[in-house]
Amino acid sequence: MSEIFDVAVIGAGPGGYVAAIRCAQLGLNTVCIDDWKNAKGKASLGGTCLNVGCIPSKALLESSANYFHLKNKFSVHGITAEHVSVDVPVMVARKDKIVTTFTAGIASLFKKNKVKSIHGRGTLLKREGSTDDWQIKIDDNGNTETVRAKHVIVATGSVPRPLSLAPIDNNLILDNAGALALTEVPKRLGVIGAGVIGLEMGSVWRRLGAEVTILEAMPGFLMAADEQVAKEAKSIFSKELGLQISTGINIASVKISSNSVVVSYSDANNQEQVLEVDKLIVAIGRTPNTSGIGADENGLMLDERGFVVVDPHCRTNLNNVYAVGDVVRGPMLAHKASEEGVAVAEMIAHIQKGQASENEAIDFNTIPWVIYTEPEIAWVGKNEQELRAAGIAYKSGQFPFIANGRARAIGETTGFVKVLADEKTDRVLGVHMVGPHVSELISEAVMAMKFSASSQDIACIVHAHPSLSEVVHEAALGVDKRTLHL
Numbered sequence: 371m372s373e374i375f376d377v378a379v380i381g382a383g384p385g386g387y388v389a390a391i392r393c394a395q396l397g398l399n400t401v402c403i404d405d406w407k408n409a410k411g412k413a414s415l416g417g418t419c420l421n422v423g424c425i426p427s428k429a430l431l432e433s434s435a436n437y438f439h440l441k442n443k444f445s446v447h448g449i450t451a452e453h454v455s456v457d458v459p460v461m462v463a464r465k466d467k468i469v470t471t472f473t474a475g476i477a478s479l480f481k482k483n484k485v486k487s488i489h490g491r492g493t494l495l496k497r498e499g500s501t502d503d504w505q506i507k508i509d510d511n512g513n514t515e516t517v518r519a520k521h522v523i524v525a526t527g528s529v530p531r532p533l534s535l536a537p538i539d540n541n542l543i544l545d546n547a548g549a550l551a552l553t554e555v556p557k558r559l560g561v562i563g564a565g566v567i568g569l570e571m572g573s574v575w576r577r578l579g580a581e582v583t584i585l586e587a588m589p590g591f592l593m594a595a596d597e598q599v600a601k602e603a604k605s606i607f608s609k610e611l612g613l614q615i616s617t618g619i620n621i622a623s624v625k626i627s628s629n630s631v632v633v634s635y636s637d638a639n640n641q642e643q644v645l646e647v648d649k650l651i652v653a654i655g656r657t658p659n660t661s662g663i664g665a666d667e668n669g670l671m672l673d674e675r676g677f678v679v680v681d682p683h684c685r686t687n688l689n690n691v692y693a694v695g696d697v698v699r700g701p702m703l704a705h706k707a708s709e710e711g712v713a714v715a716e717m718i719a720h721i722q723k724g725q726a727s728e729n730e731a732i733d734f735n736t737i738p739w740v741i742y743t744e745p746e747i748a749w750v751g752k753n754e755q756e757l758r759a760a761g762i763a764y765k766s767g768q769f770p771f772i773a774n775g776r777a778r779a780i781g782e783t784t785g786f787v788k789v790l791a792d793e794k795t796d797r798v799l800g801v802h803m804v805g806p807h808v809s810e811l812i813s814e815a816v817m818a819m820k821f822s823a824s825s826q827d828i829a830c831i832v833h834a835h836p837s838l839s840e841v842v843h844e845a846a847l848g849v850d851k852r853t854l855h856l
């Protein structure tokens with residue numbers, strides 16, 4: 371208890387563990403406190419992202435895509451296979467192995483970087499008197515200890531937003547953790563919420579053979595995405611994958627009947643509907659996780675939705691207390707959380723050296739979004755409806771994957787890339803993609819926007835041939851009506 375750490379990080383998700391590593395690299399004596407336990411009851415670093423989020427979902431997306439391709443897409447290559455079957459427990463075990471490899475990897479990174487790792491729930495104790503440092507009580511199943519630190523980074527992440535009509539039991543009604551742990555393919559799967567989790571998890575189980583119905587409250591589909599991208603994606607999800615997506619619905623009741631779940635809802639035309647499914651995933655967003663961190667006791671300011679209030683540099687209203695990741699405003703994305711963690715670590719290092727400095731505020735406009743469906747969806751910056759609403763005059767260039775040689779060769783020709791640029795200055799304002807491997811292609815657009823590039827800057831870069839990246843090139847050429855291959 372006498373040791374005073376330079377930094378205590380509460381939470382070891384991509385916000386917290388990255389912040390802790392960067393703090394240690396900068397010479398700060400750092401402790402990271404995390405309470406995550408895996409299904410076997412073992413401490414497991416990495417937070418939502420590694421345990422029940424980004425990584426396990428991508429592992430199952432890959433396995434299910436392989437199965438789906440072999441069954442439905444390989445025959446055009448002259449490849450056929452008989453008796454193709456799927457072994458869900460093997461698939462899930464592969465996913466679990468990837469997760470444990472990575473979570474153990476964080477423990478090794480902590481060791482290598484000399485971050486002290488403590489398992490347990492951290493609570494910021496009320497600061498008494500004129501002490502300079504903070505005390506954090508750590509509770510691990512009733513065993514408690516207290517650490518002291520000059521700076522605290524709150525990185526406690528988020529939890530699934532509950533739907534009171536459909537309480538999670540992870541048997542019939544599942545959250546993201548349950549949706550990633552099914553041991554057999556449900557015949558009928560319902561999903562409430564056509565957001566990122568609903569679409570990714572719905573895709574996994576549909577590819578493996580489930581009948582999937584997704585019920586979405588909003589009147590439109592994927593309203594955060596560019597309208598044209600959302601329209602194209604919805605059409606392919608429905609026609610090629612067979613996802614049944616209903617928007618504008620209103621859930622009336624969710625009842626468990628013997629071994630199924632019955633969802634009653636009104637549809638977009640106000641007609642009463644009933645959906646009976648074997649499993650129901652509830653994925654209606656996530657809420658910041660501040661329970662038990664000592665917010666009330668210390669007067670840590672939260673906003674009306676429960677997010678820790680921070681300034682553009684992730685400083686809270688409490689002296690030397692910062693917050694990063696899902697627990698603060700901005701997109702709930704792993705790379706956003708990590709970026710904030712690094713920025714705060716660097717700011718604390720400057721402060722410790724007596725060089726009071728502010729880190730560069732994270733520019734949310736250049737944070738990429740990716741949805742790992744098939745086709746993938748990715749974007750950065752503003753979309754057309756946002757530009758129109760803001761009254762910003764823009765030019766647009768677009769190119770379809772069907773006209774690209776590499777896309778034809780790999781047999782993935784749906785979708786397009788669209789580049790939006792300021793009408794006067796030509797500066798890139800947004801890039802929107804739906805199609806094969808756009809999760810990788812988006813990085814070029816992010817870099818262009820980060821360096822304030824114009825569409826013609828992208829257009830004058832030589833892109834390898836044949837490659838999918840030529841679609842980005844052609845879309846950029848298209849802004850100036852110079853498309854070559856269409």
Ligand code: FAD
Pocket residue numbers: 380381382383384385386387403404405406416417418419420422423424425427490491492493525526527528546567659661662663694695696697702703704705706707
């Ligand atoms: P978290 O990862 O939630 O970590 C917080 C950690 O703090 C947890 O370990 C928690 O147990 C711990 N904790 C909380 N309170 C305390 C306390 N008082 N004391 C000690 N420990 C505490 N994002 C992407 O960018 N790409 C994706 O592909 C992607 N896929 C996703 C798929 C799913 C199914 C889900 C659910 C999310 C996905 N996300 C994805 C979002 C991503 O997981 C989050 O944005 C990211 O994990 C946020 O990181 P974080 O560090 O803020 O919080």
Ligand code: NAI
Pocket residue numbers: 533562563564565566567568570585586587588621653654655656701702703739740741742
């Ligand atoms: P989401 O916000 O993406 O989608 C939730 C959807 O549920 C919305 O479309 C919303 O309108 C709908 N909804 C809300 N209440 C409803 C109700 N009562 N009935 C029907 N529909 C309702 O949230 P989701 O999918 O839960 O994911 C949470 C977050 O996790 C994402 O926003 C994202 O930040 C992160 N994530 C990121 C991924 C990625 O980067 N590829 C993958 C998965 C999650």
